[in-house]
Amino acid sequence: NVTDKDILNDQATTGDVVSYGMGLRGQRYSPLAKINTDTVQEIRPVWAFSLGGEKQRGQESQPLIKDGVMYVTGSYSRVYAIDANTGDELWQYDARLPDGIMPCCDVINRGVALYGELVIFGTLDAKLVALNKDTGKVVWKKKVEDYKAGYSITAAPIIVKGKIITGVAGGEFGVVGNVRAYDAVNGQLVWERPTVEGHMGYIWKDGKKTENGISGGKPGQTWPGDLWKSGGAAPWLGGTYDPDVDLLFFGTGNPAPWNSHLRPGDNLFSSSRLAIDPDTGKIVWHFQSTPHDGWDFDGVNELISFDYQENGKTIKAAGSADRNGFFYVLNRENGDYIRGFPFADKITWASGLDKNGRPIFVDSNRPGDPSESKDGTQGTSVVSAPAFLGAKNWMPMAYSKDTELFYVPSNEWEMDIWNEPTAYKKGAAYLGAGFTIKPINEGYIGVLKAIDPKTGKEVWRYQNYAPLWGGVLATAGNLVFMGNPEGYLLAFDAKTGQIKYKFNTGSGIVGSPVTWEMNGEQYISVLSGWGGAVPLWGGDVAQRVKHFNQGGSVWTFKLPK
Numbered sequence: 157n158v159t160d161k162d163i164l165n166d167q168a169t170t171g172d173v174v175s176y177g178m179g180l181r182g183q184r185y186s187p188l189a190k191i192n193t194d195t196v197q198e199i200r201p202v203w204a205f206s207l208g209g210e211k212q213r214g215q216e217s218q219p220l221i222k223d224g225v226m227y228v229t230g231s232y233s234r235v236y237a238i239d240a241n242t243g244d245e246l247w248q249y250d251a252r253l254p255d256g257i258m259p260c261c262d263v264i265n266r267g268v269a270l271y272g273e274l275v276i277f278g279t280l281d282a283k284l285v286a287l288n289k290d291t292g293k294v295v296w297k298k299k300v301e302d303y304k305a306g307y308s309i310t311a312a313p314i315i316v317k318g319k320i321i322t323g324v325a326g327g328e329f330g331v332v333g334n335v336r337a338y339d340a341v342n343g344q345l346v347w348e349r350p351t352v353e354g355h356m357g358y359i360w361k362d363g364k365k366t367e368n369g370i371s372g373g374k375p376g377q378t379w380p381g382d383l384w385k386s387g388g389a390a391p392w393l394g395g396t397y398d399p400d401v402d403l404l405f406f407g408t409g410n411p412a413p414w415n416s417h418l419r420p421g422d423n424l425f426s427s428s429r430l431a432i433d434p435d436t437g438k439i440v441w442h443f444q445s446t447p448h449d450g451w452d453f454d455g456v457n458e459l460i461s462f463d464y465q466e467n468g469k470t471i472k473a474a475g476s477a478d479r480n481g482f483f484y485v486l487n488r489e490n491g492d493y494i495r496g497f498p499f500a501d502k503i504t505w506a507s508g509l510d511k512n513g514r515p516i517f518v519d520s521n522r523p524g525d526p527s528e529s530k531d532g533t534q535g536t537s538v539v540s541a542p543a544f545l546g547a548k549n550w551m552p553m554a555y556s557k558d559t560e561l562f563y564v565p566s567n568e569w570e571m572d573i574w575n576e577p578t579a580y581k582k583g584a585a586y587l588g589a590g591f592t593i594k595p596i597n598e599g600y601i602g603v604l605k606a607i608d609p610k611t612g613k614e615v616w617r618y619q620n621y622a623p624l625w626g627g628v629l630a631t632a633g634n635l636v637f638m639g640n641p642e643g644y645l646l647a648f649d650a651k652t653g654q655i656k657y658k659f660n661t662g663s664g665i666v667g668s669p670v671t672w673e674m675n676g677e678q679y680i681s682v683l684s685g686w687g688g689a690v691p692l693w694g695g696d697v698a699q700r701v702k703h704f705n706q707g708g709s710v711w712t713f714k715l716p717k
């Protein structure tokens with residue numbers, strides 16, 4: 157049975173993986189070193205497990221492993237329990253989704269949470285489901301939001317102090333984003349925190365619901381008129397937690413609609429990082445990376461806690477590589493901006509960051525206002541970089557305490573983007589924008605970058621033909637693991653970027669690799685299964701990758717005995 161202590165110690169205990177991010181801070185670093193730069197050439201697959209299912213694609217799940225059992229999600233709201241020794245299926249659960257689900261960016265799921273006897277995950281029809289870990293039978297099921305309004309859940313929940321913490325998706329449909337905490341044993345709501353300014357938060361005690369303060373104090377300060385009522389800002393990627401400062405960190409997505417001329421103002425708390433009190437749901441601090449976002453630069457990217465030394469002092473920092481092309485280092489105690497720097501090669505929408513980390517906008521690179529066009533139907537189109545799918549999208553980076561580097565899966569691409577008139581209608585796309593993504597370079601789009609957060613210096617890079625869309629793992633074996641859409645699991649020397657191992661898994665990798673130890677041996681697992689937002693929204697880039705085959709499976713590797 158998984159306890160709070162198991163989850164808090166997840167990064168240090170190598171015999172299991174019981175949290176998304178391999179530790180609640182989300183560093184994706186393992187102290188295991190049996191597989192290292194000298195031995196990794198010898199690893200071999202020991203089993204592969206098919207996820208089946210014709211509706212499934214885009215296998216973004218990160219496996220969890222406890223007591224010799226692996227728990228993974230399939231993209232179409234499925235869960236599998238697998239014998240981690242043999243690859244045999246123990247049970248599977250199919251959430252049986254209604255026809256009307258509205259995920260914006262493919263049918264996807266990023267993984268489960270474990271607590272006590274429960275395996276907990278979010279579904280594309282915006283429910284939380286808790287299954288018995290031994291049987292796969294439903295213990296409880298909660299409706300989080302109304303999928304008919306455009307809500308879904310794609311992120312893995314996290315467990316903090318006995319509570320399940322989950323965000324929601326739906327920014328492209330004008331939902332109101334929120335973070336919620338549920339009792340991890342019985343699924344009762346504990347608190348609810350809207351991520352759009354103006355909406356009331358709630359807290360539940362002994363079954364009684366009480367008001368817990370309006371997010372941002374009052375409505376209408378950074379939004380015109382009633383637009384905050386359908387403001388988006390969905391925390392769709394889930395969050396991290398740092399026990400040191402006892403704060404949850406959630407990123408929030410794009411303000412709705414995309415057409416920024418309809419909503420003058422900063423549009424809090426869209427495209428921001430929020431620090432939330434895990435006990436009460438209060439917003440303790442916020443940092444907005446893209447105020448008045450006009451490019452769909454959702455600021456959901458994971459905020460990873462890390463410490464570093466400066467002038468003999470320990471700095472409690474947190475790093476985040478934003479979809480907008482800038483990397484931010486914040487003080488995680490109070491949200492103060494420490495430094496920021498571009499990690500994308502090409503950024504056209506801002507010329508830099510000011511001393512508070514606020515972007516210095518290039519006004520001519522904001523797509524134009526349709527109401528200023530001749531017939532009012534389309535504003536001036538601009539060529540803007542990064543493309544809206546981001547210098548980095550959902551795929552999680554890793555931080556190694558050995559090299560003190562972040563390993564950032566990024567993409568170099570740009571877009572034509574223009575605005576159109578739009579109005580909110582429940583359950584309909586609410587963009588008011590059109591776009592075509594285009595490659596910048598002939599030879600590559602994806603770039604894995606090793607970045608020093610203290611200086612902003614790129615230490616090494618690996619360039620990939622297709623856009624990178626999978627997570628990264630760093631280990632004490634001086635290795636960095638990552639998959640690519642071409643299908644390869646790749647291992648790099650963490651210091652130099654030299655490729656030490658590659659293996660083709662048969663379909664594109666958009667999942668996040670993990671490592672753990674069982675019977676004295678180190679294992680690596682990763683999901684394979686091409687999909688996600690690129691084939692759907694990639695424009696000219698989708699053409700580049702249209703020959704990649706789908707097909708979901710879990711691959712597991714180890715050294716020969």
Ligand SMILES: O=C(O)c1cc(C(=O)O)c2c(n1)C(=O)C(=O)c1cc(C(=O)O)[nH]c1-2
Pocket residue numbers: 216260261262264309310311324325326327328390392409410452454544545549550687688689690
């Ligand atoms: O605003 C939102 O609610 C929302 C949700 C999601 C999602 O839940 O996957 C994505 C996005 N936006 C998005 O903008 C995006 O580029 C994206 C890519 C992916 C993916 O998994 O490939 N999801 C999402």
Ligand SMILES: [Ca+2]
Pocket residue numbers: 327328409410452454
């Ligand atoms: Ca979005």
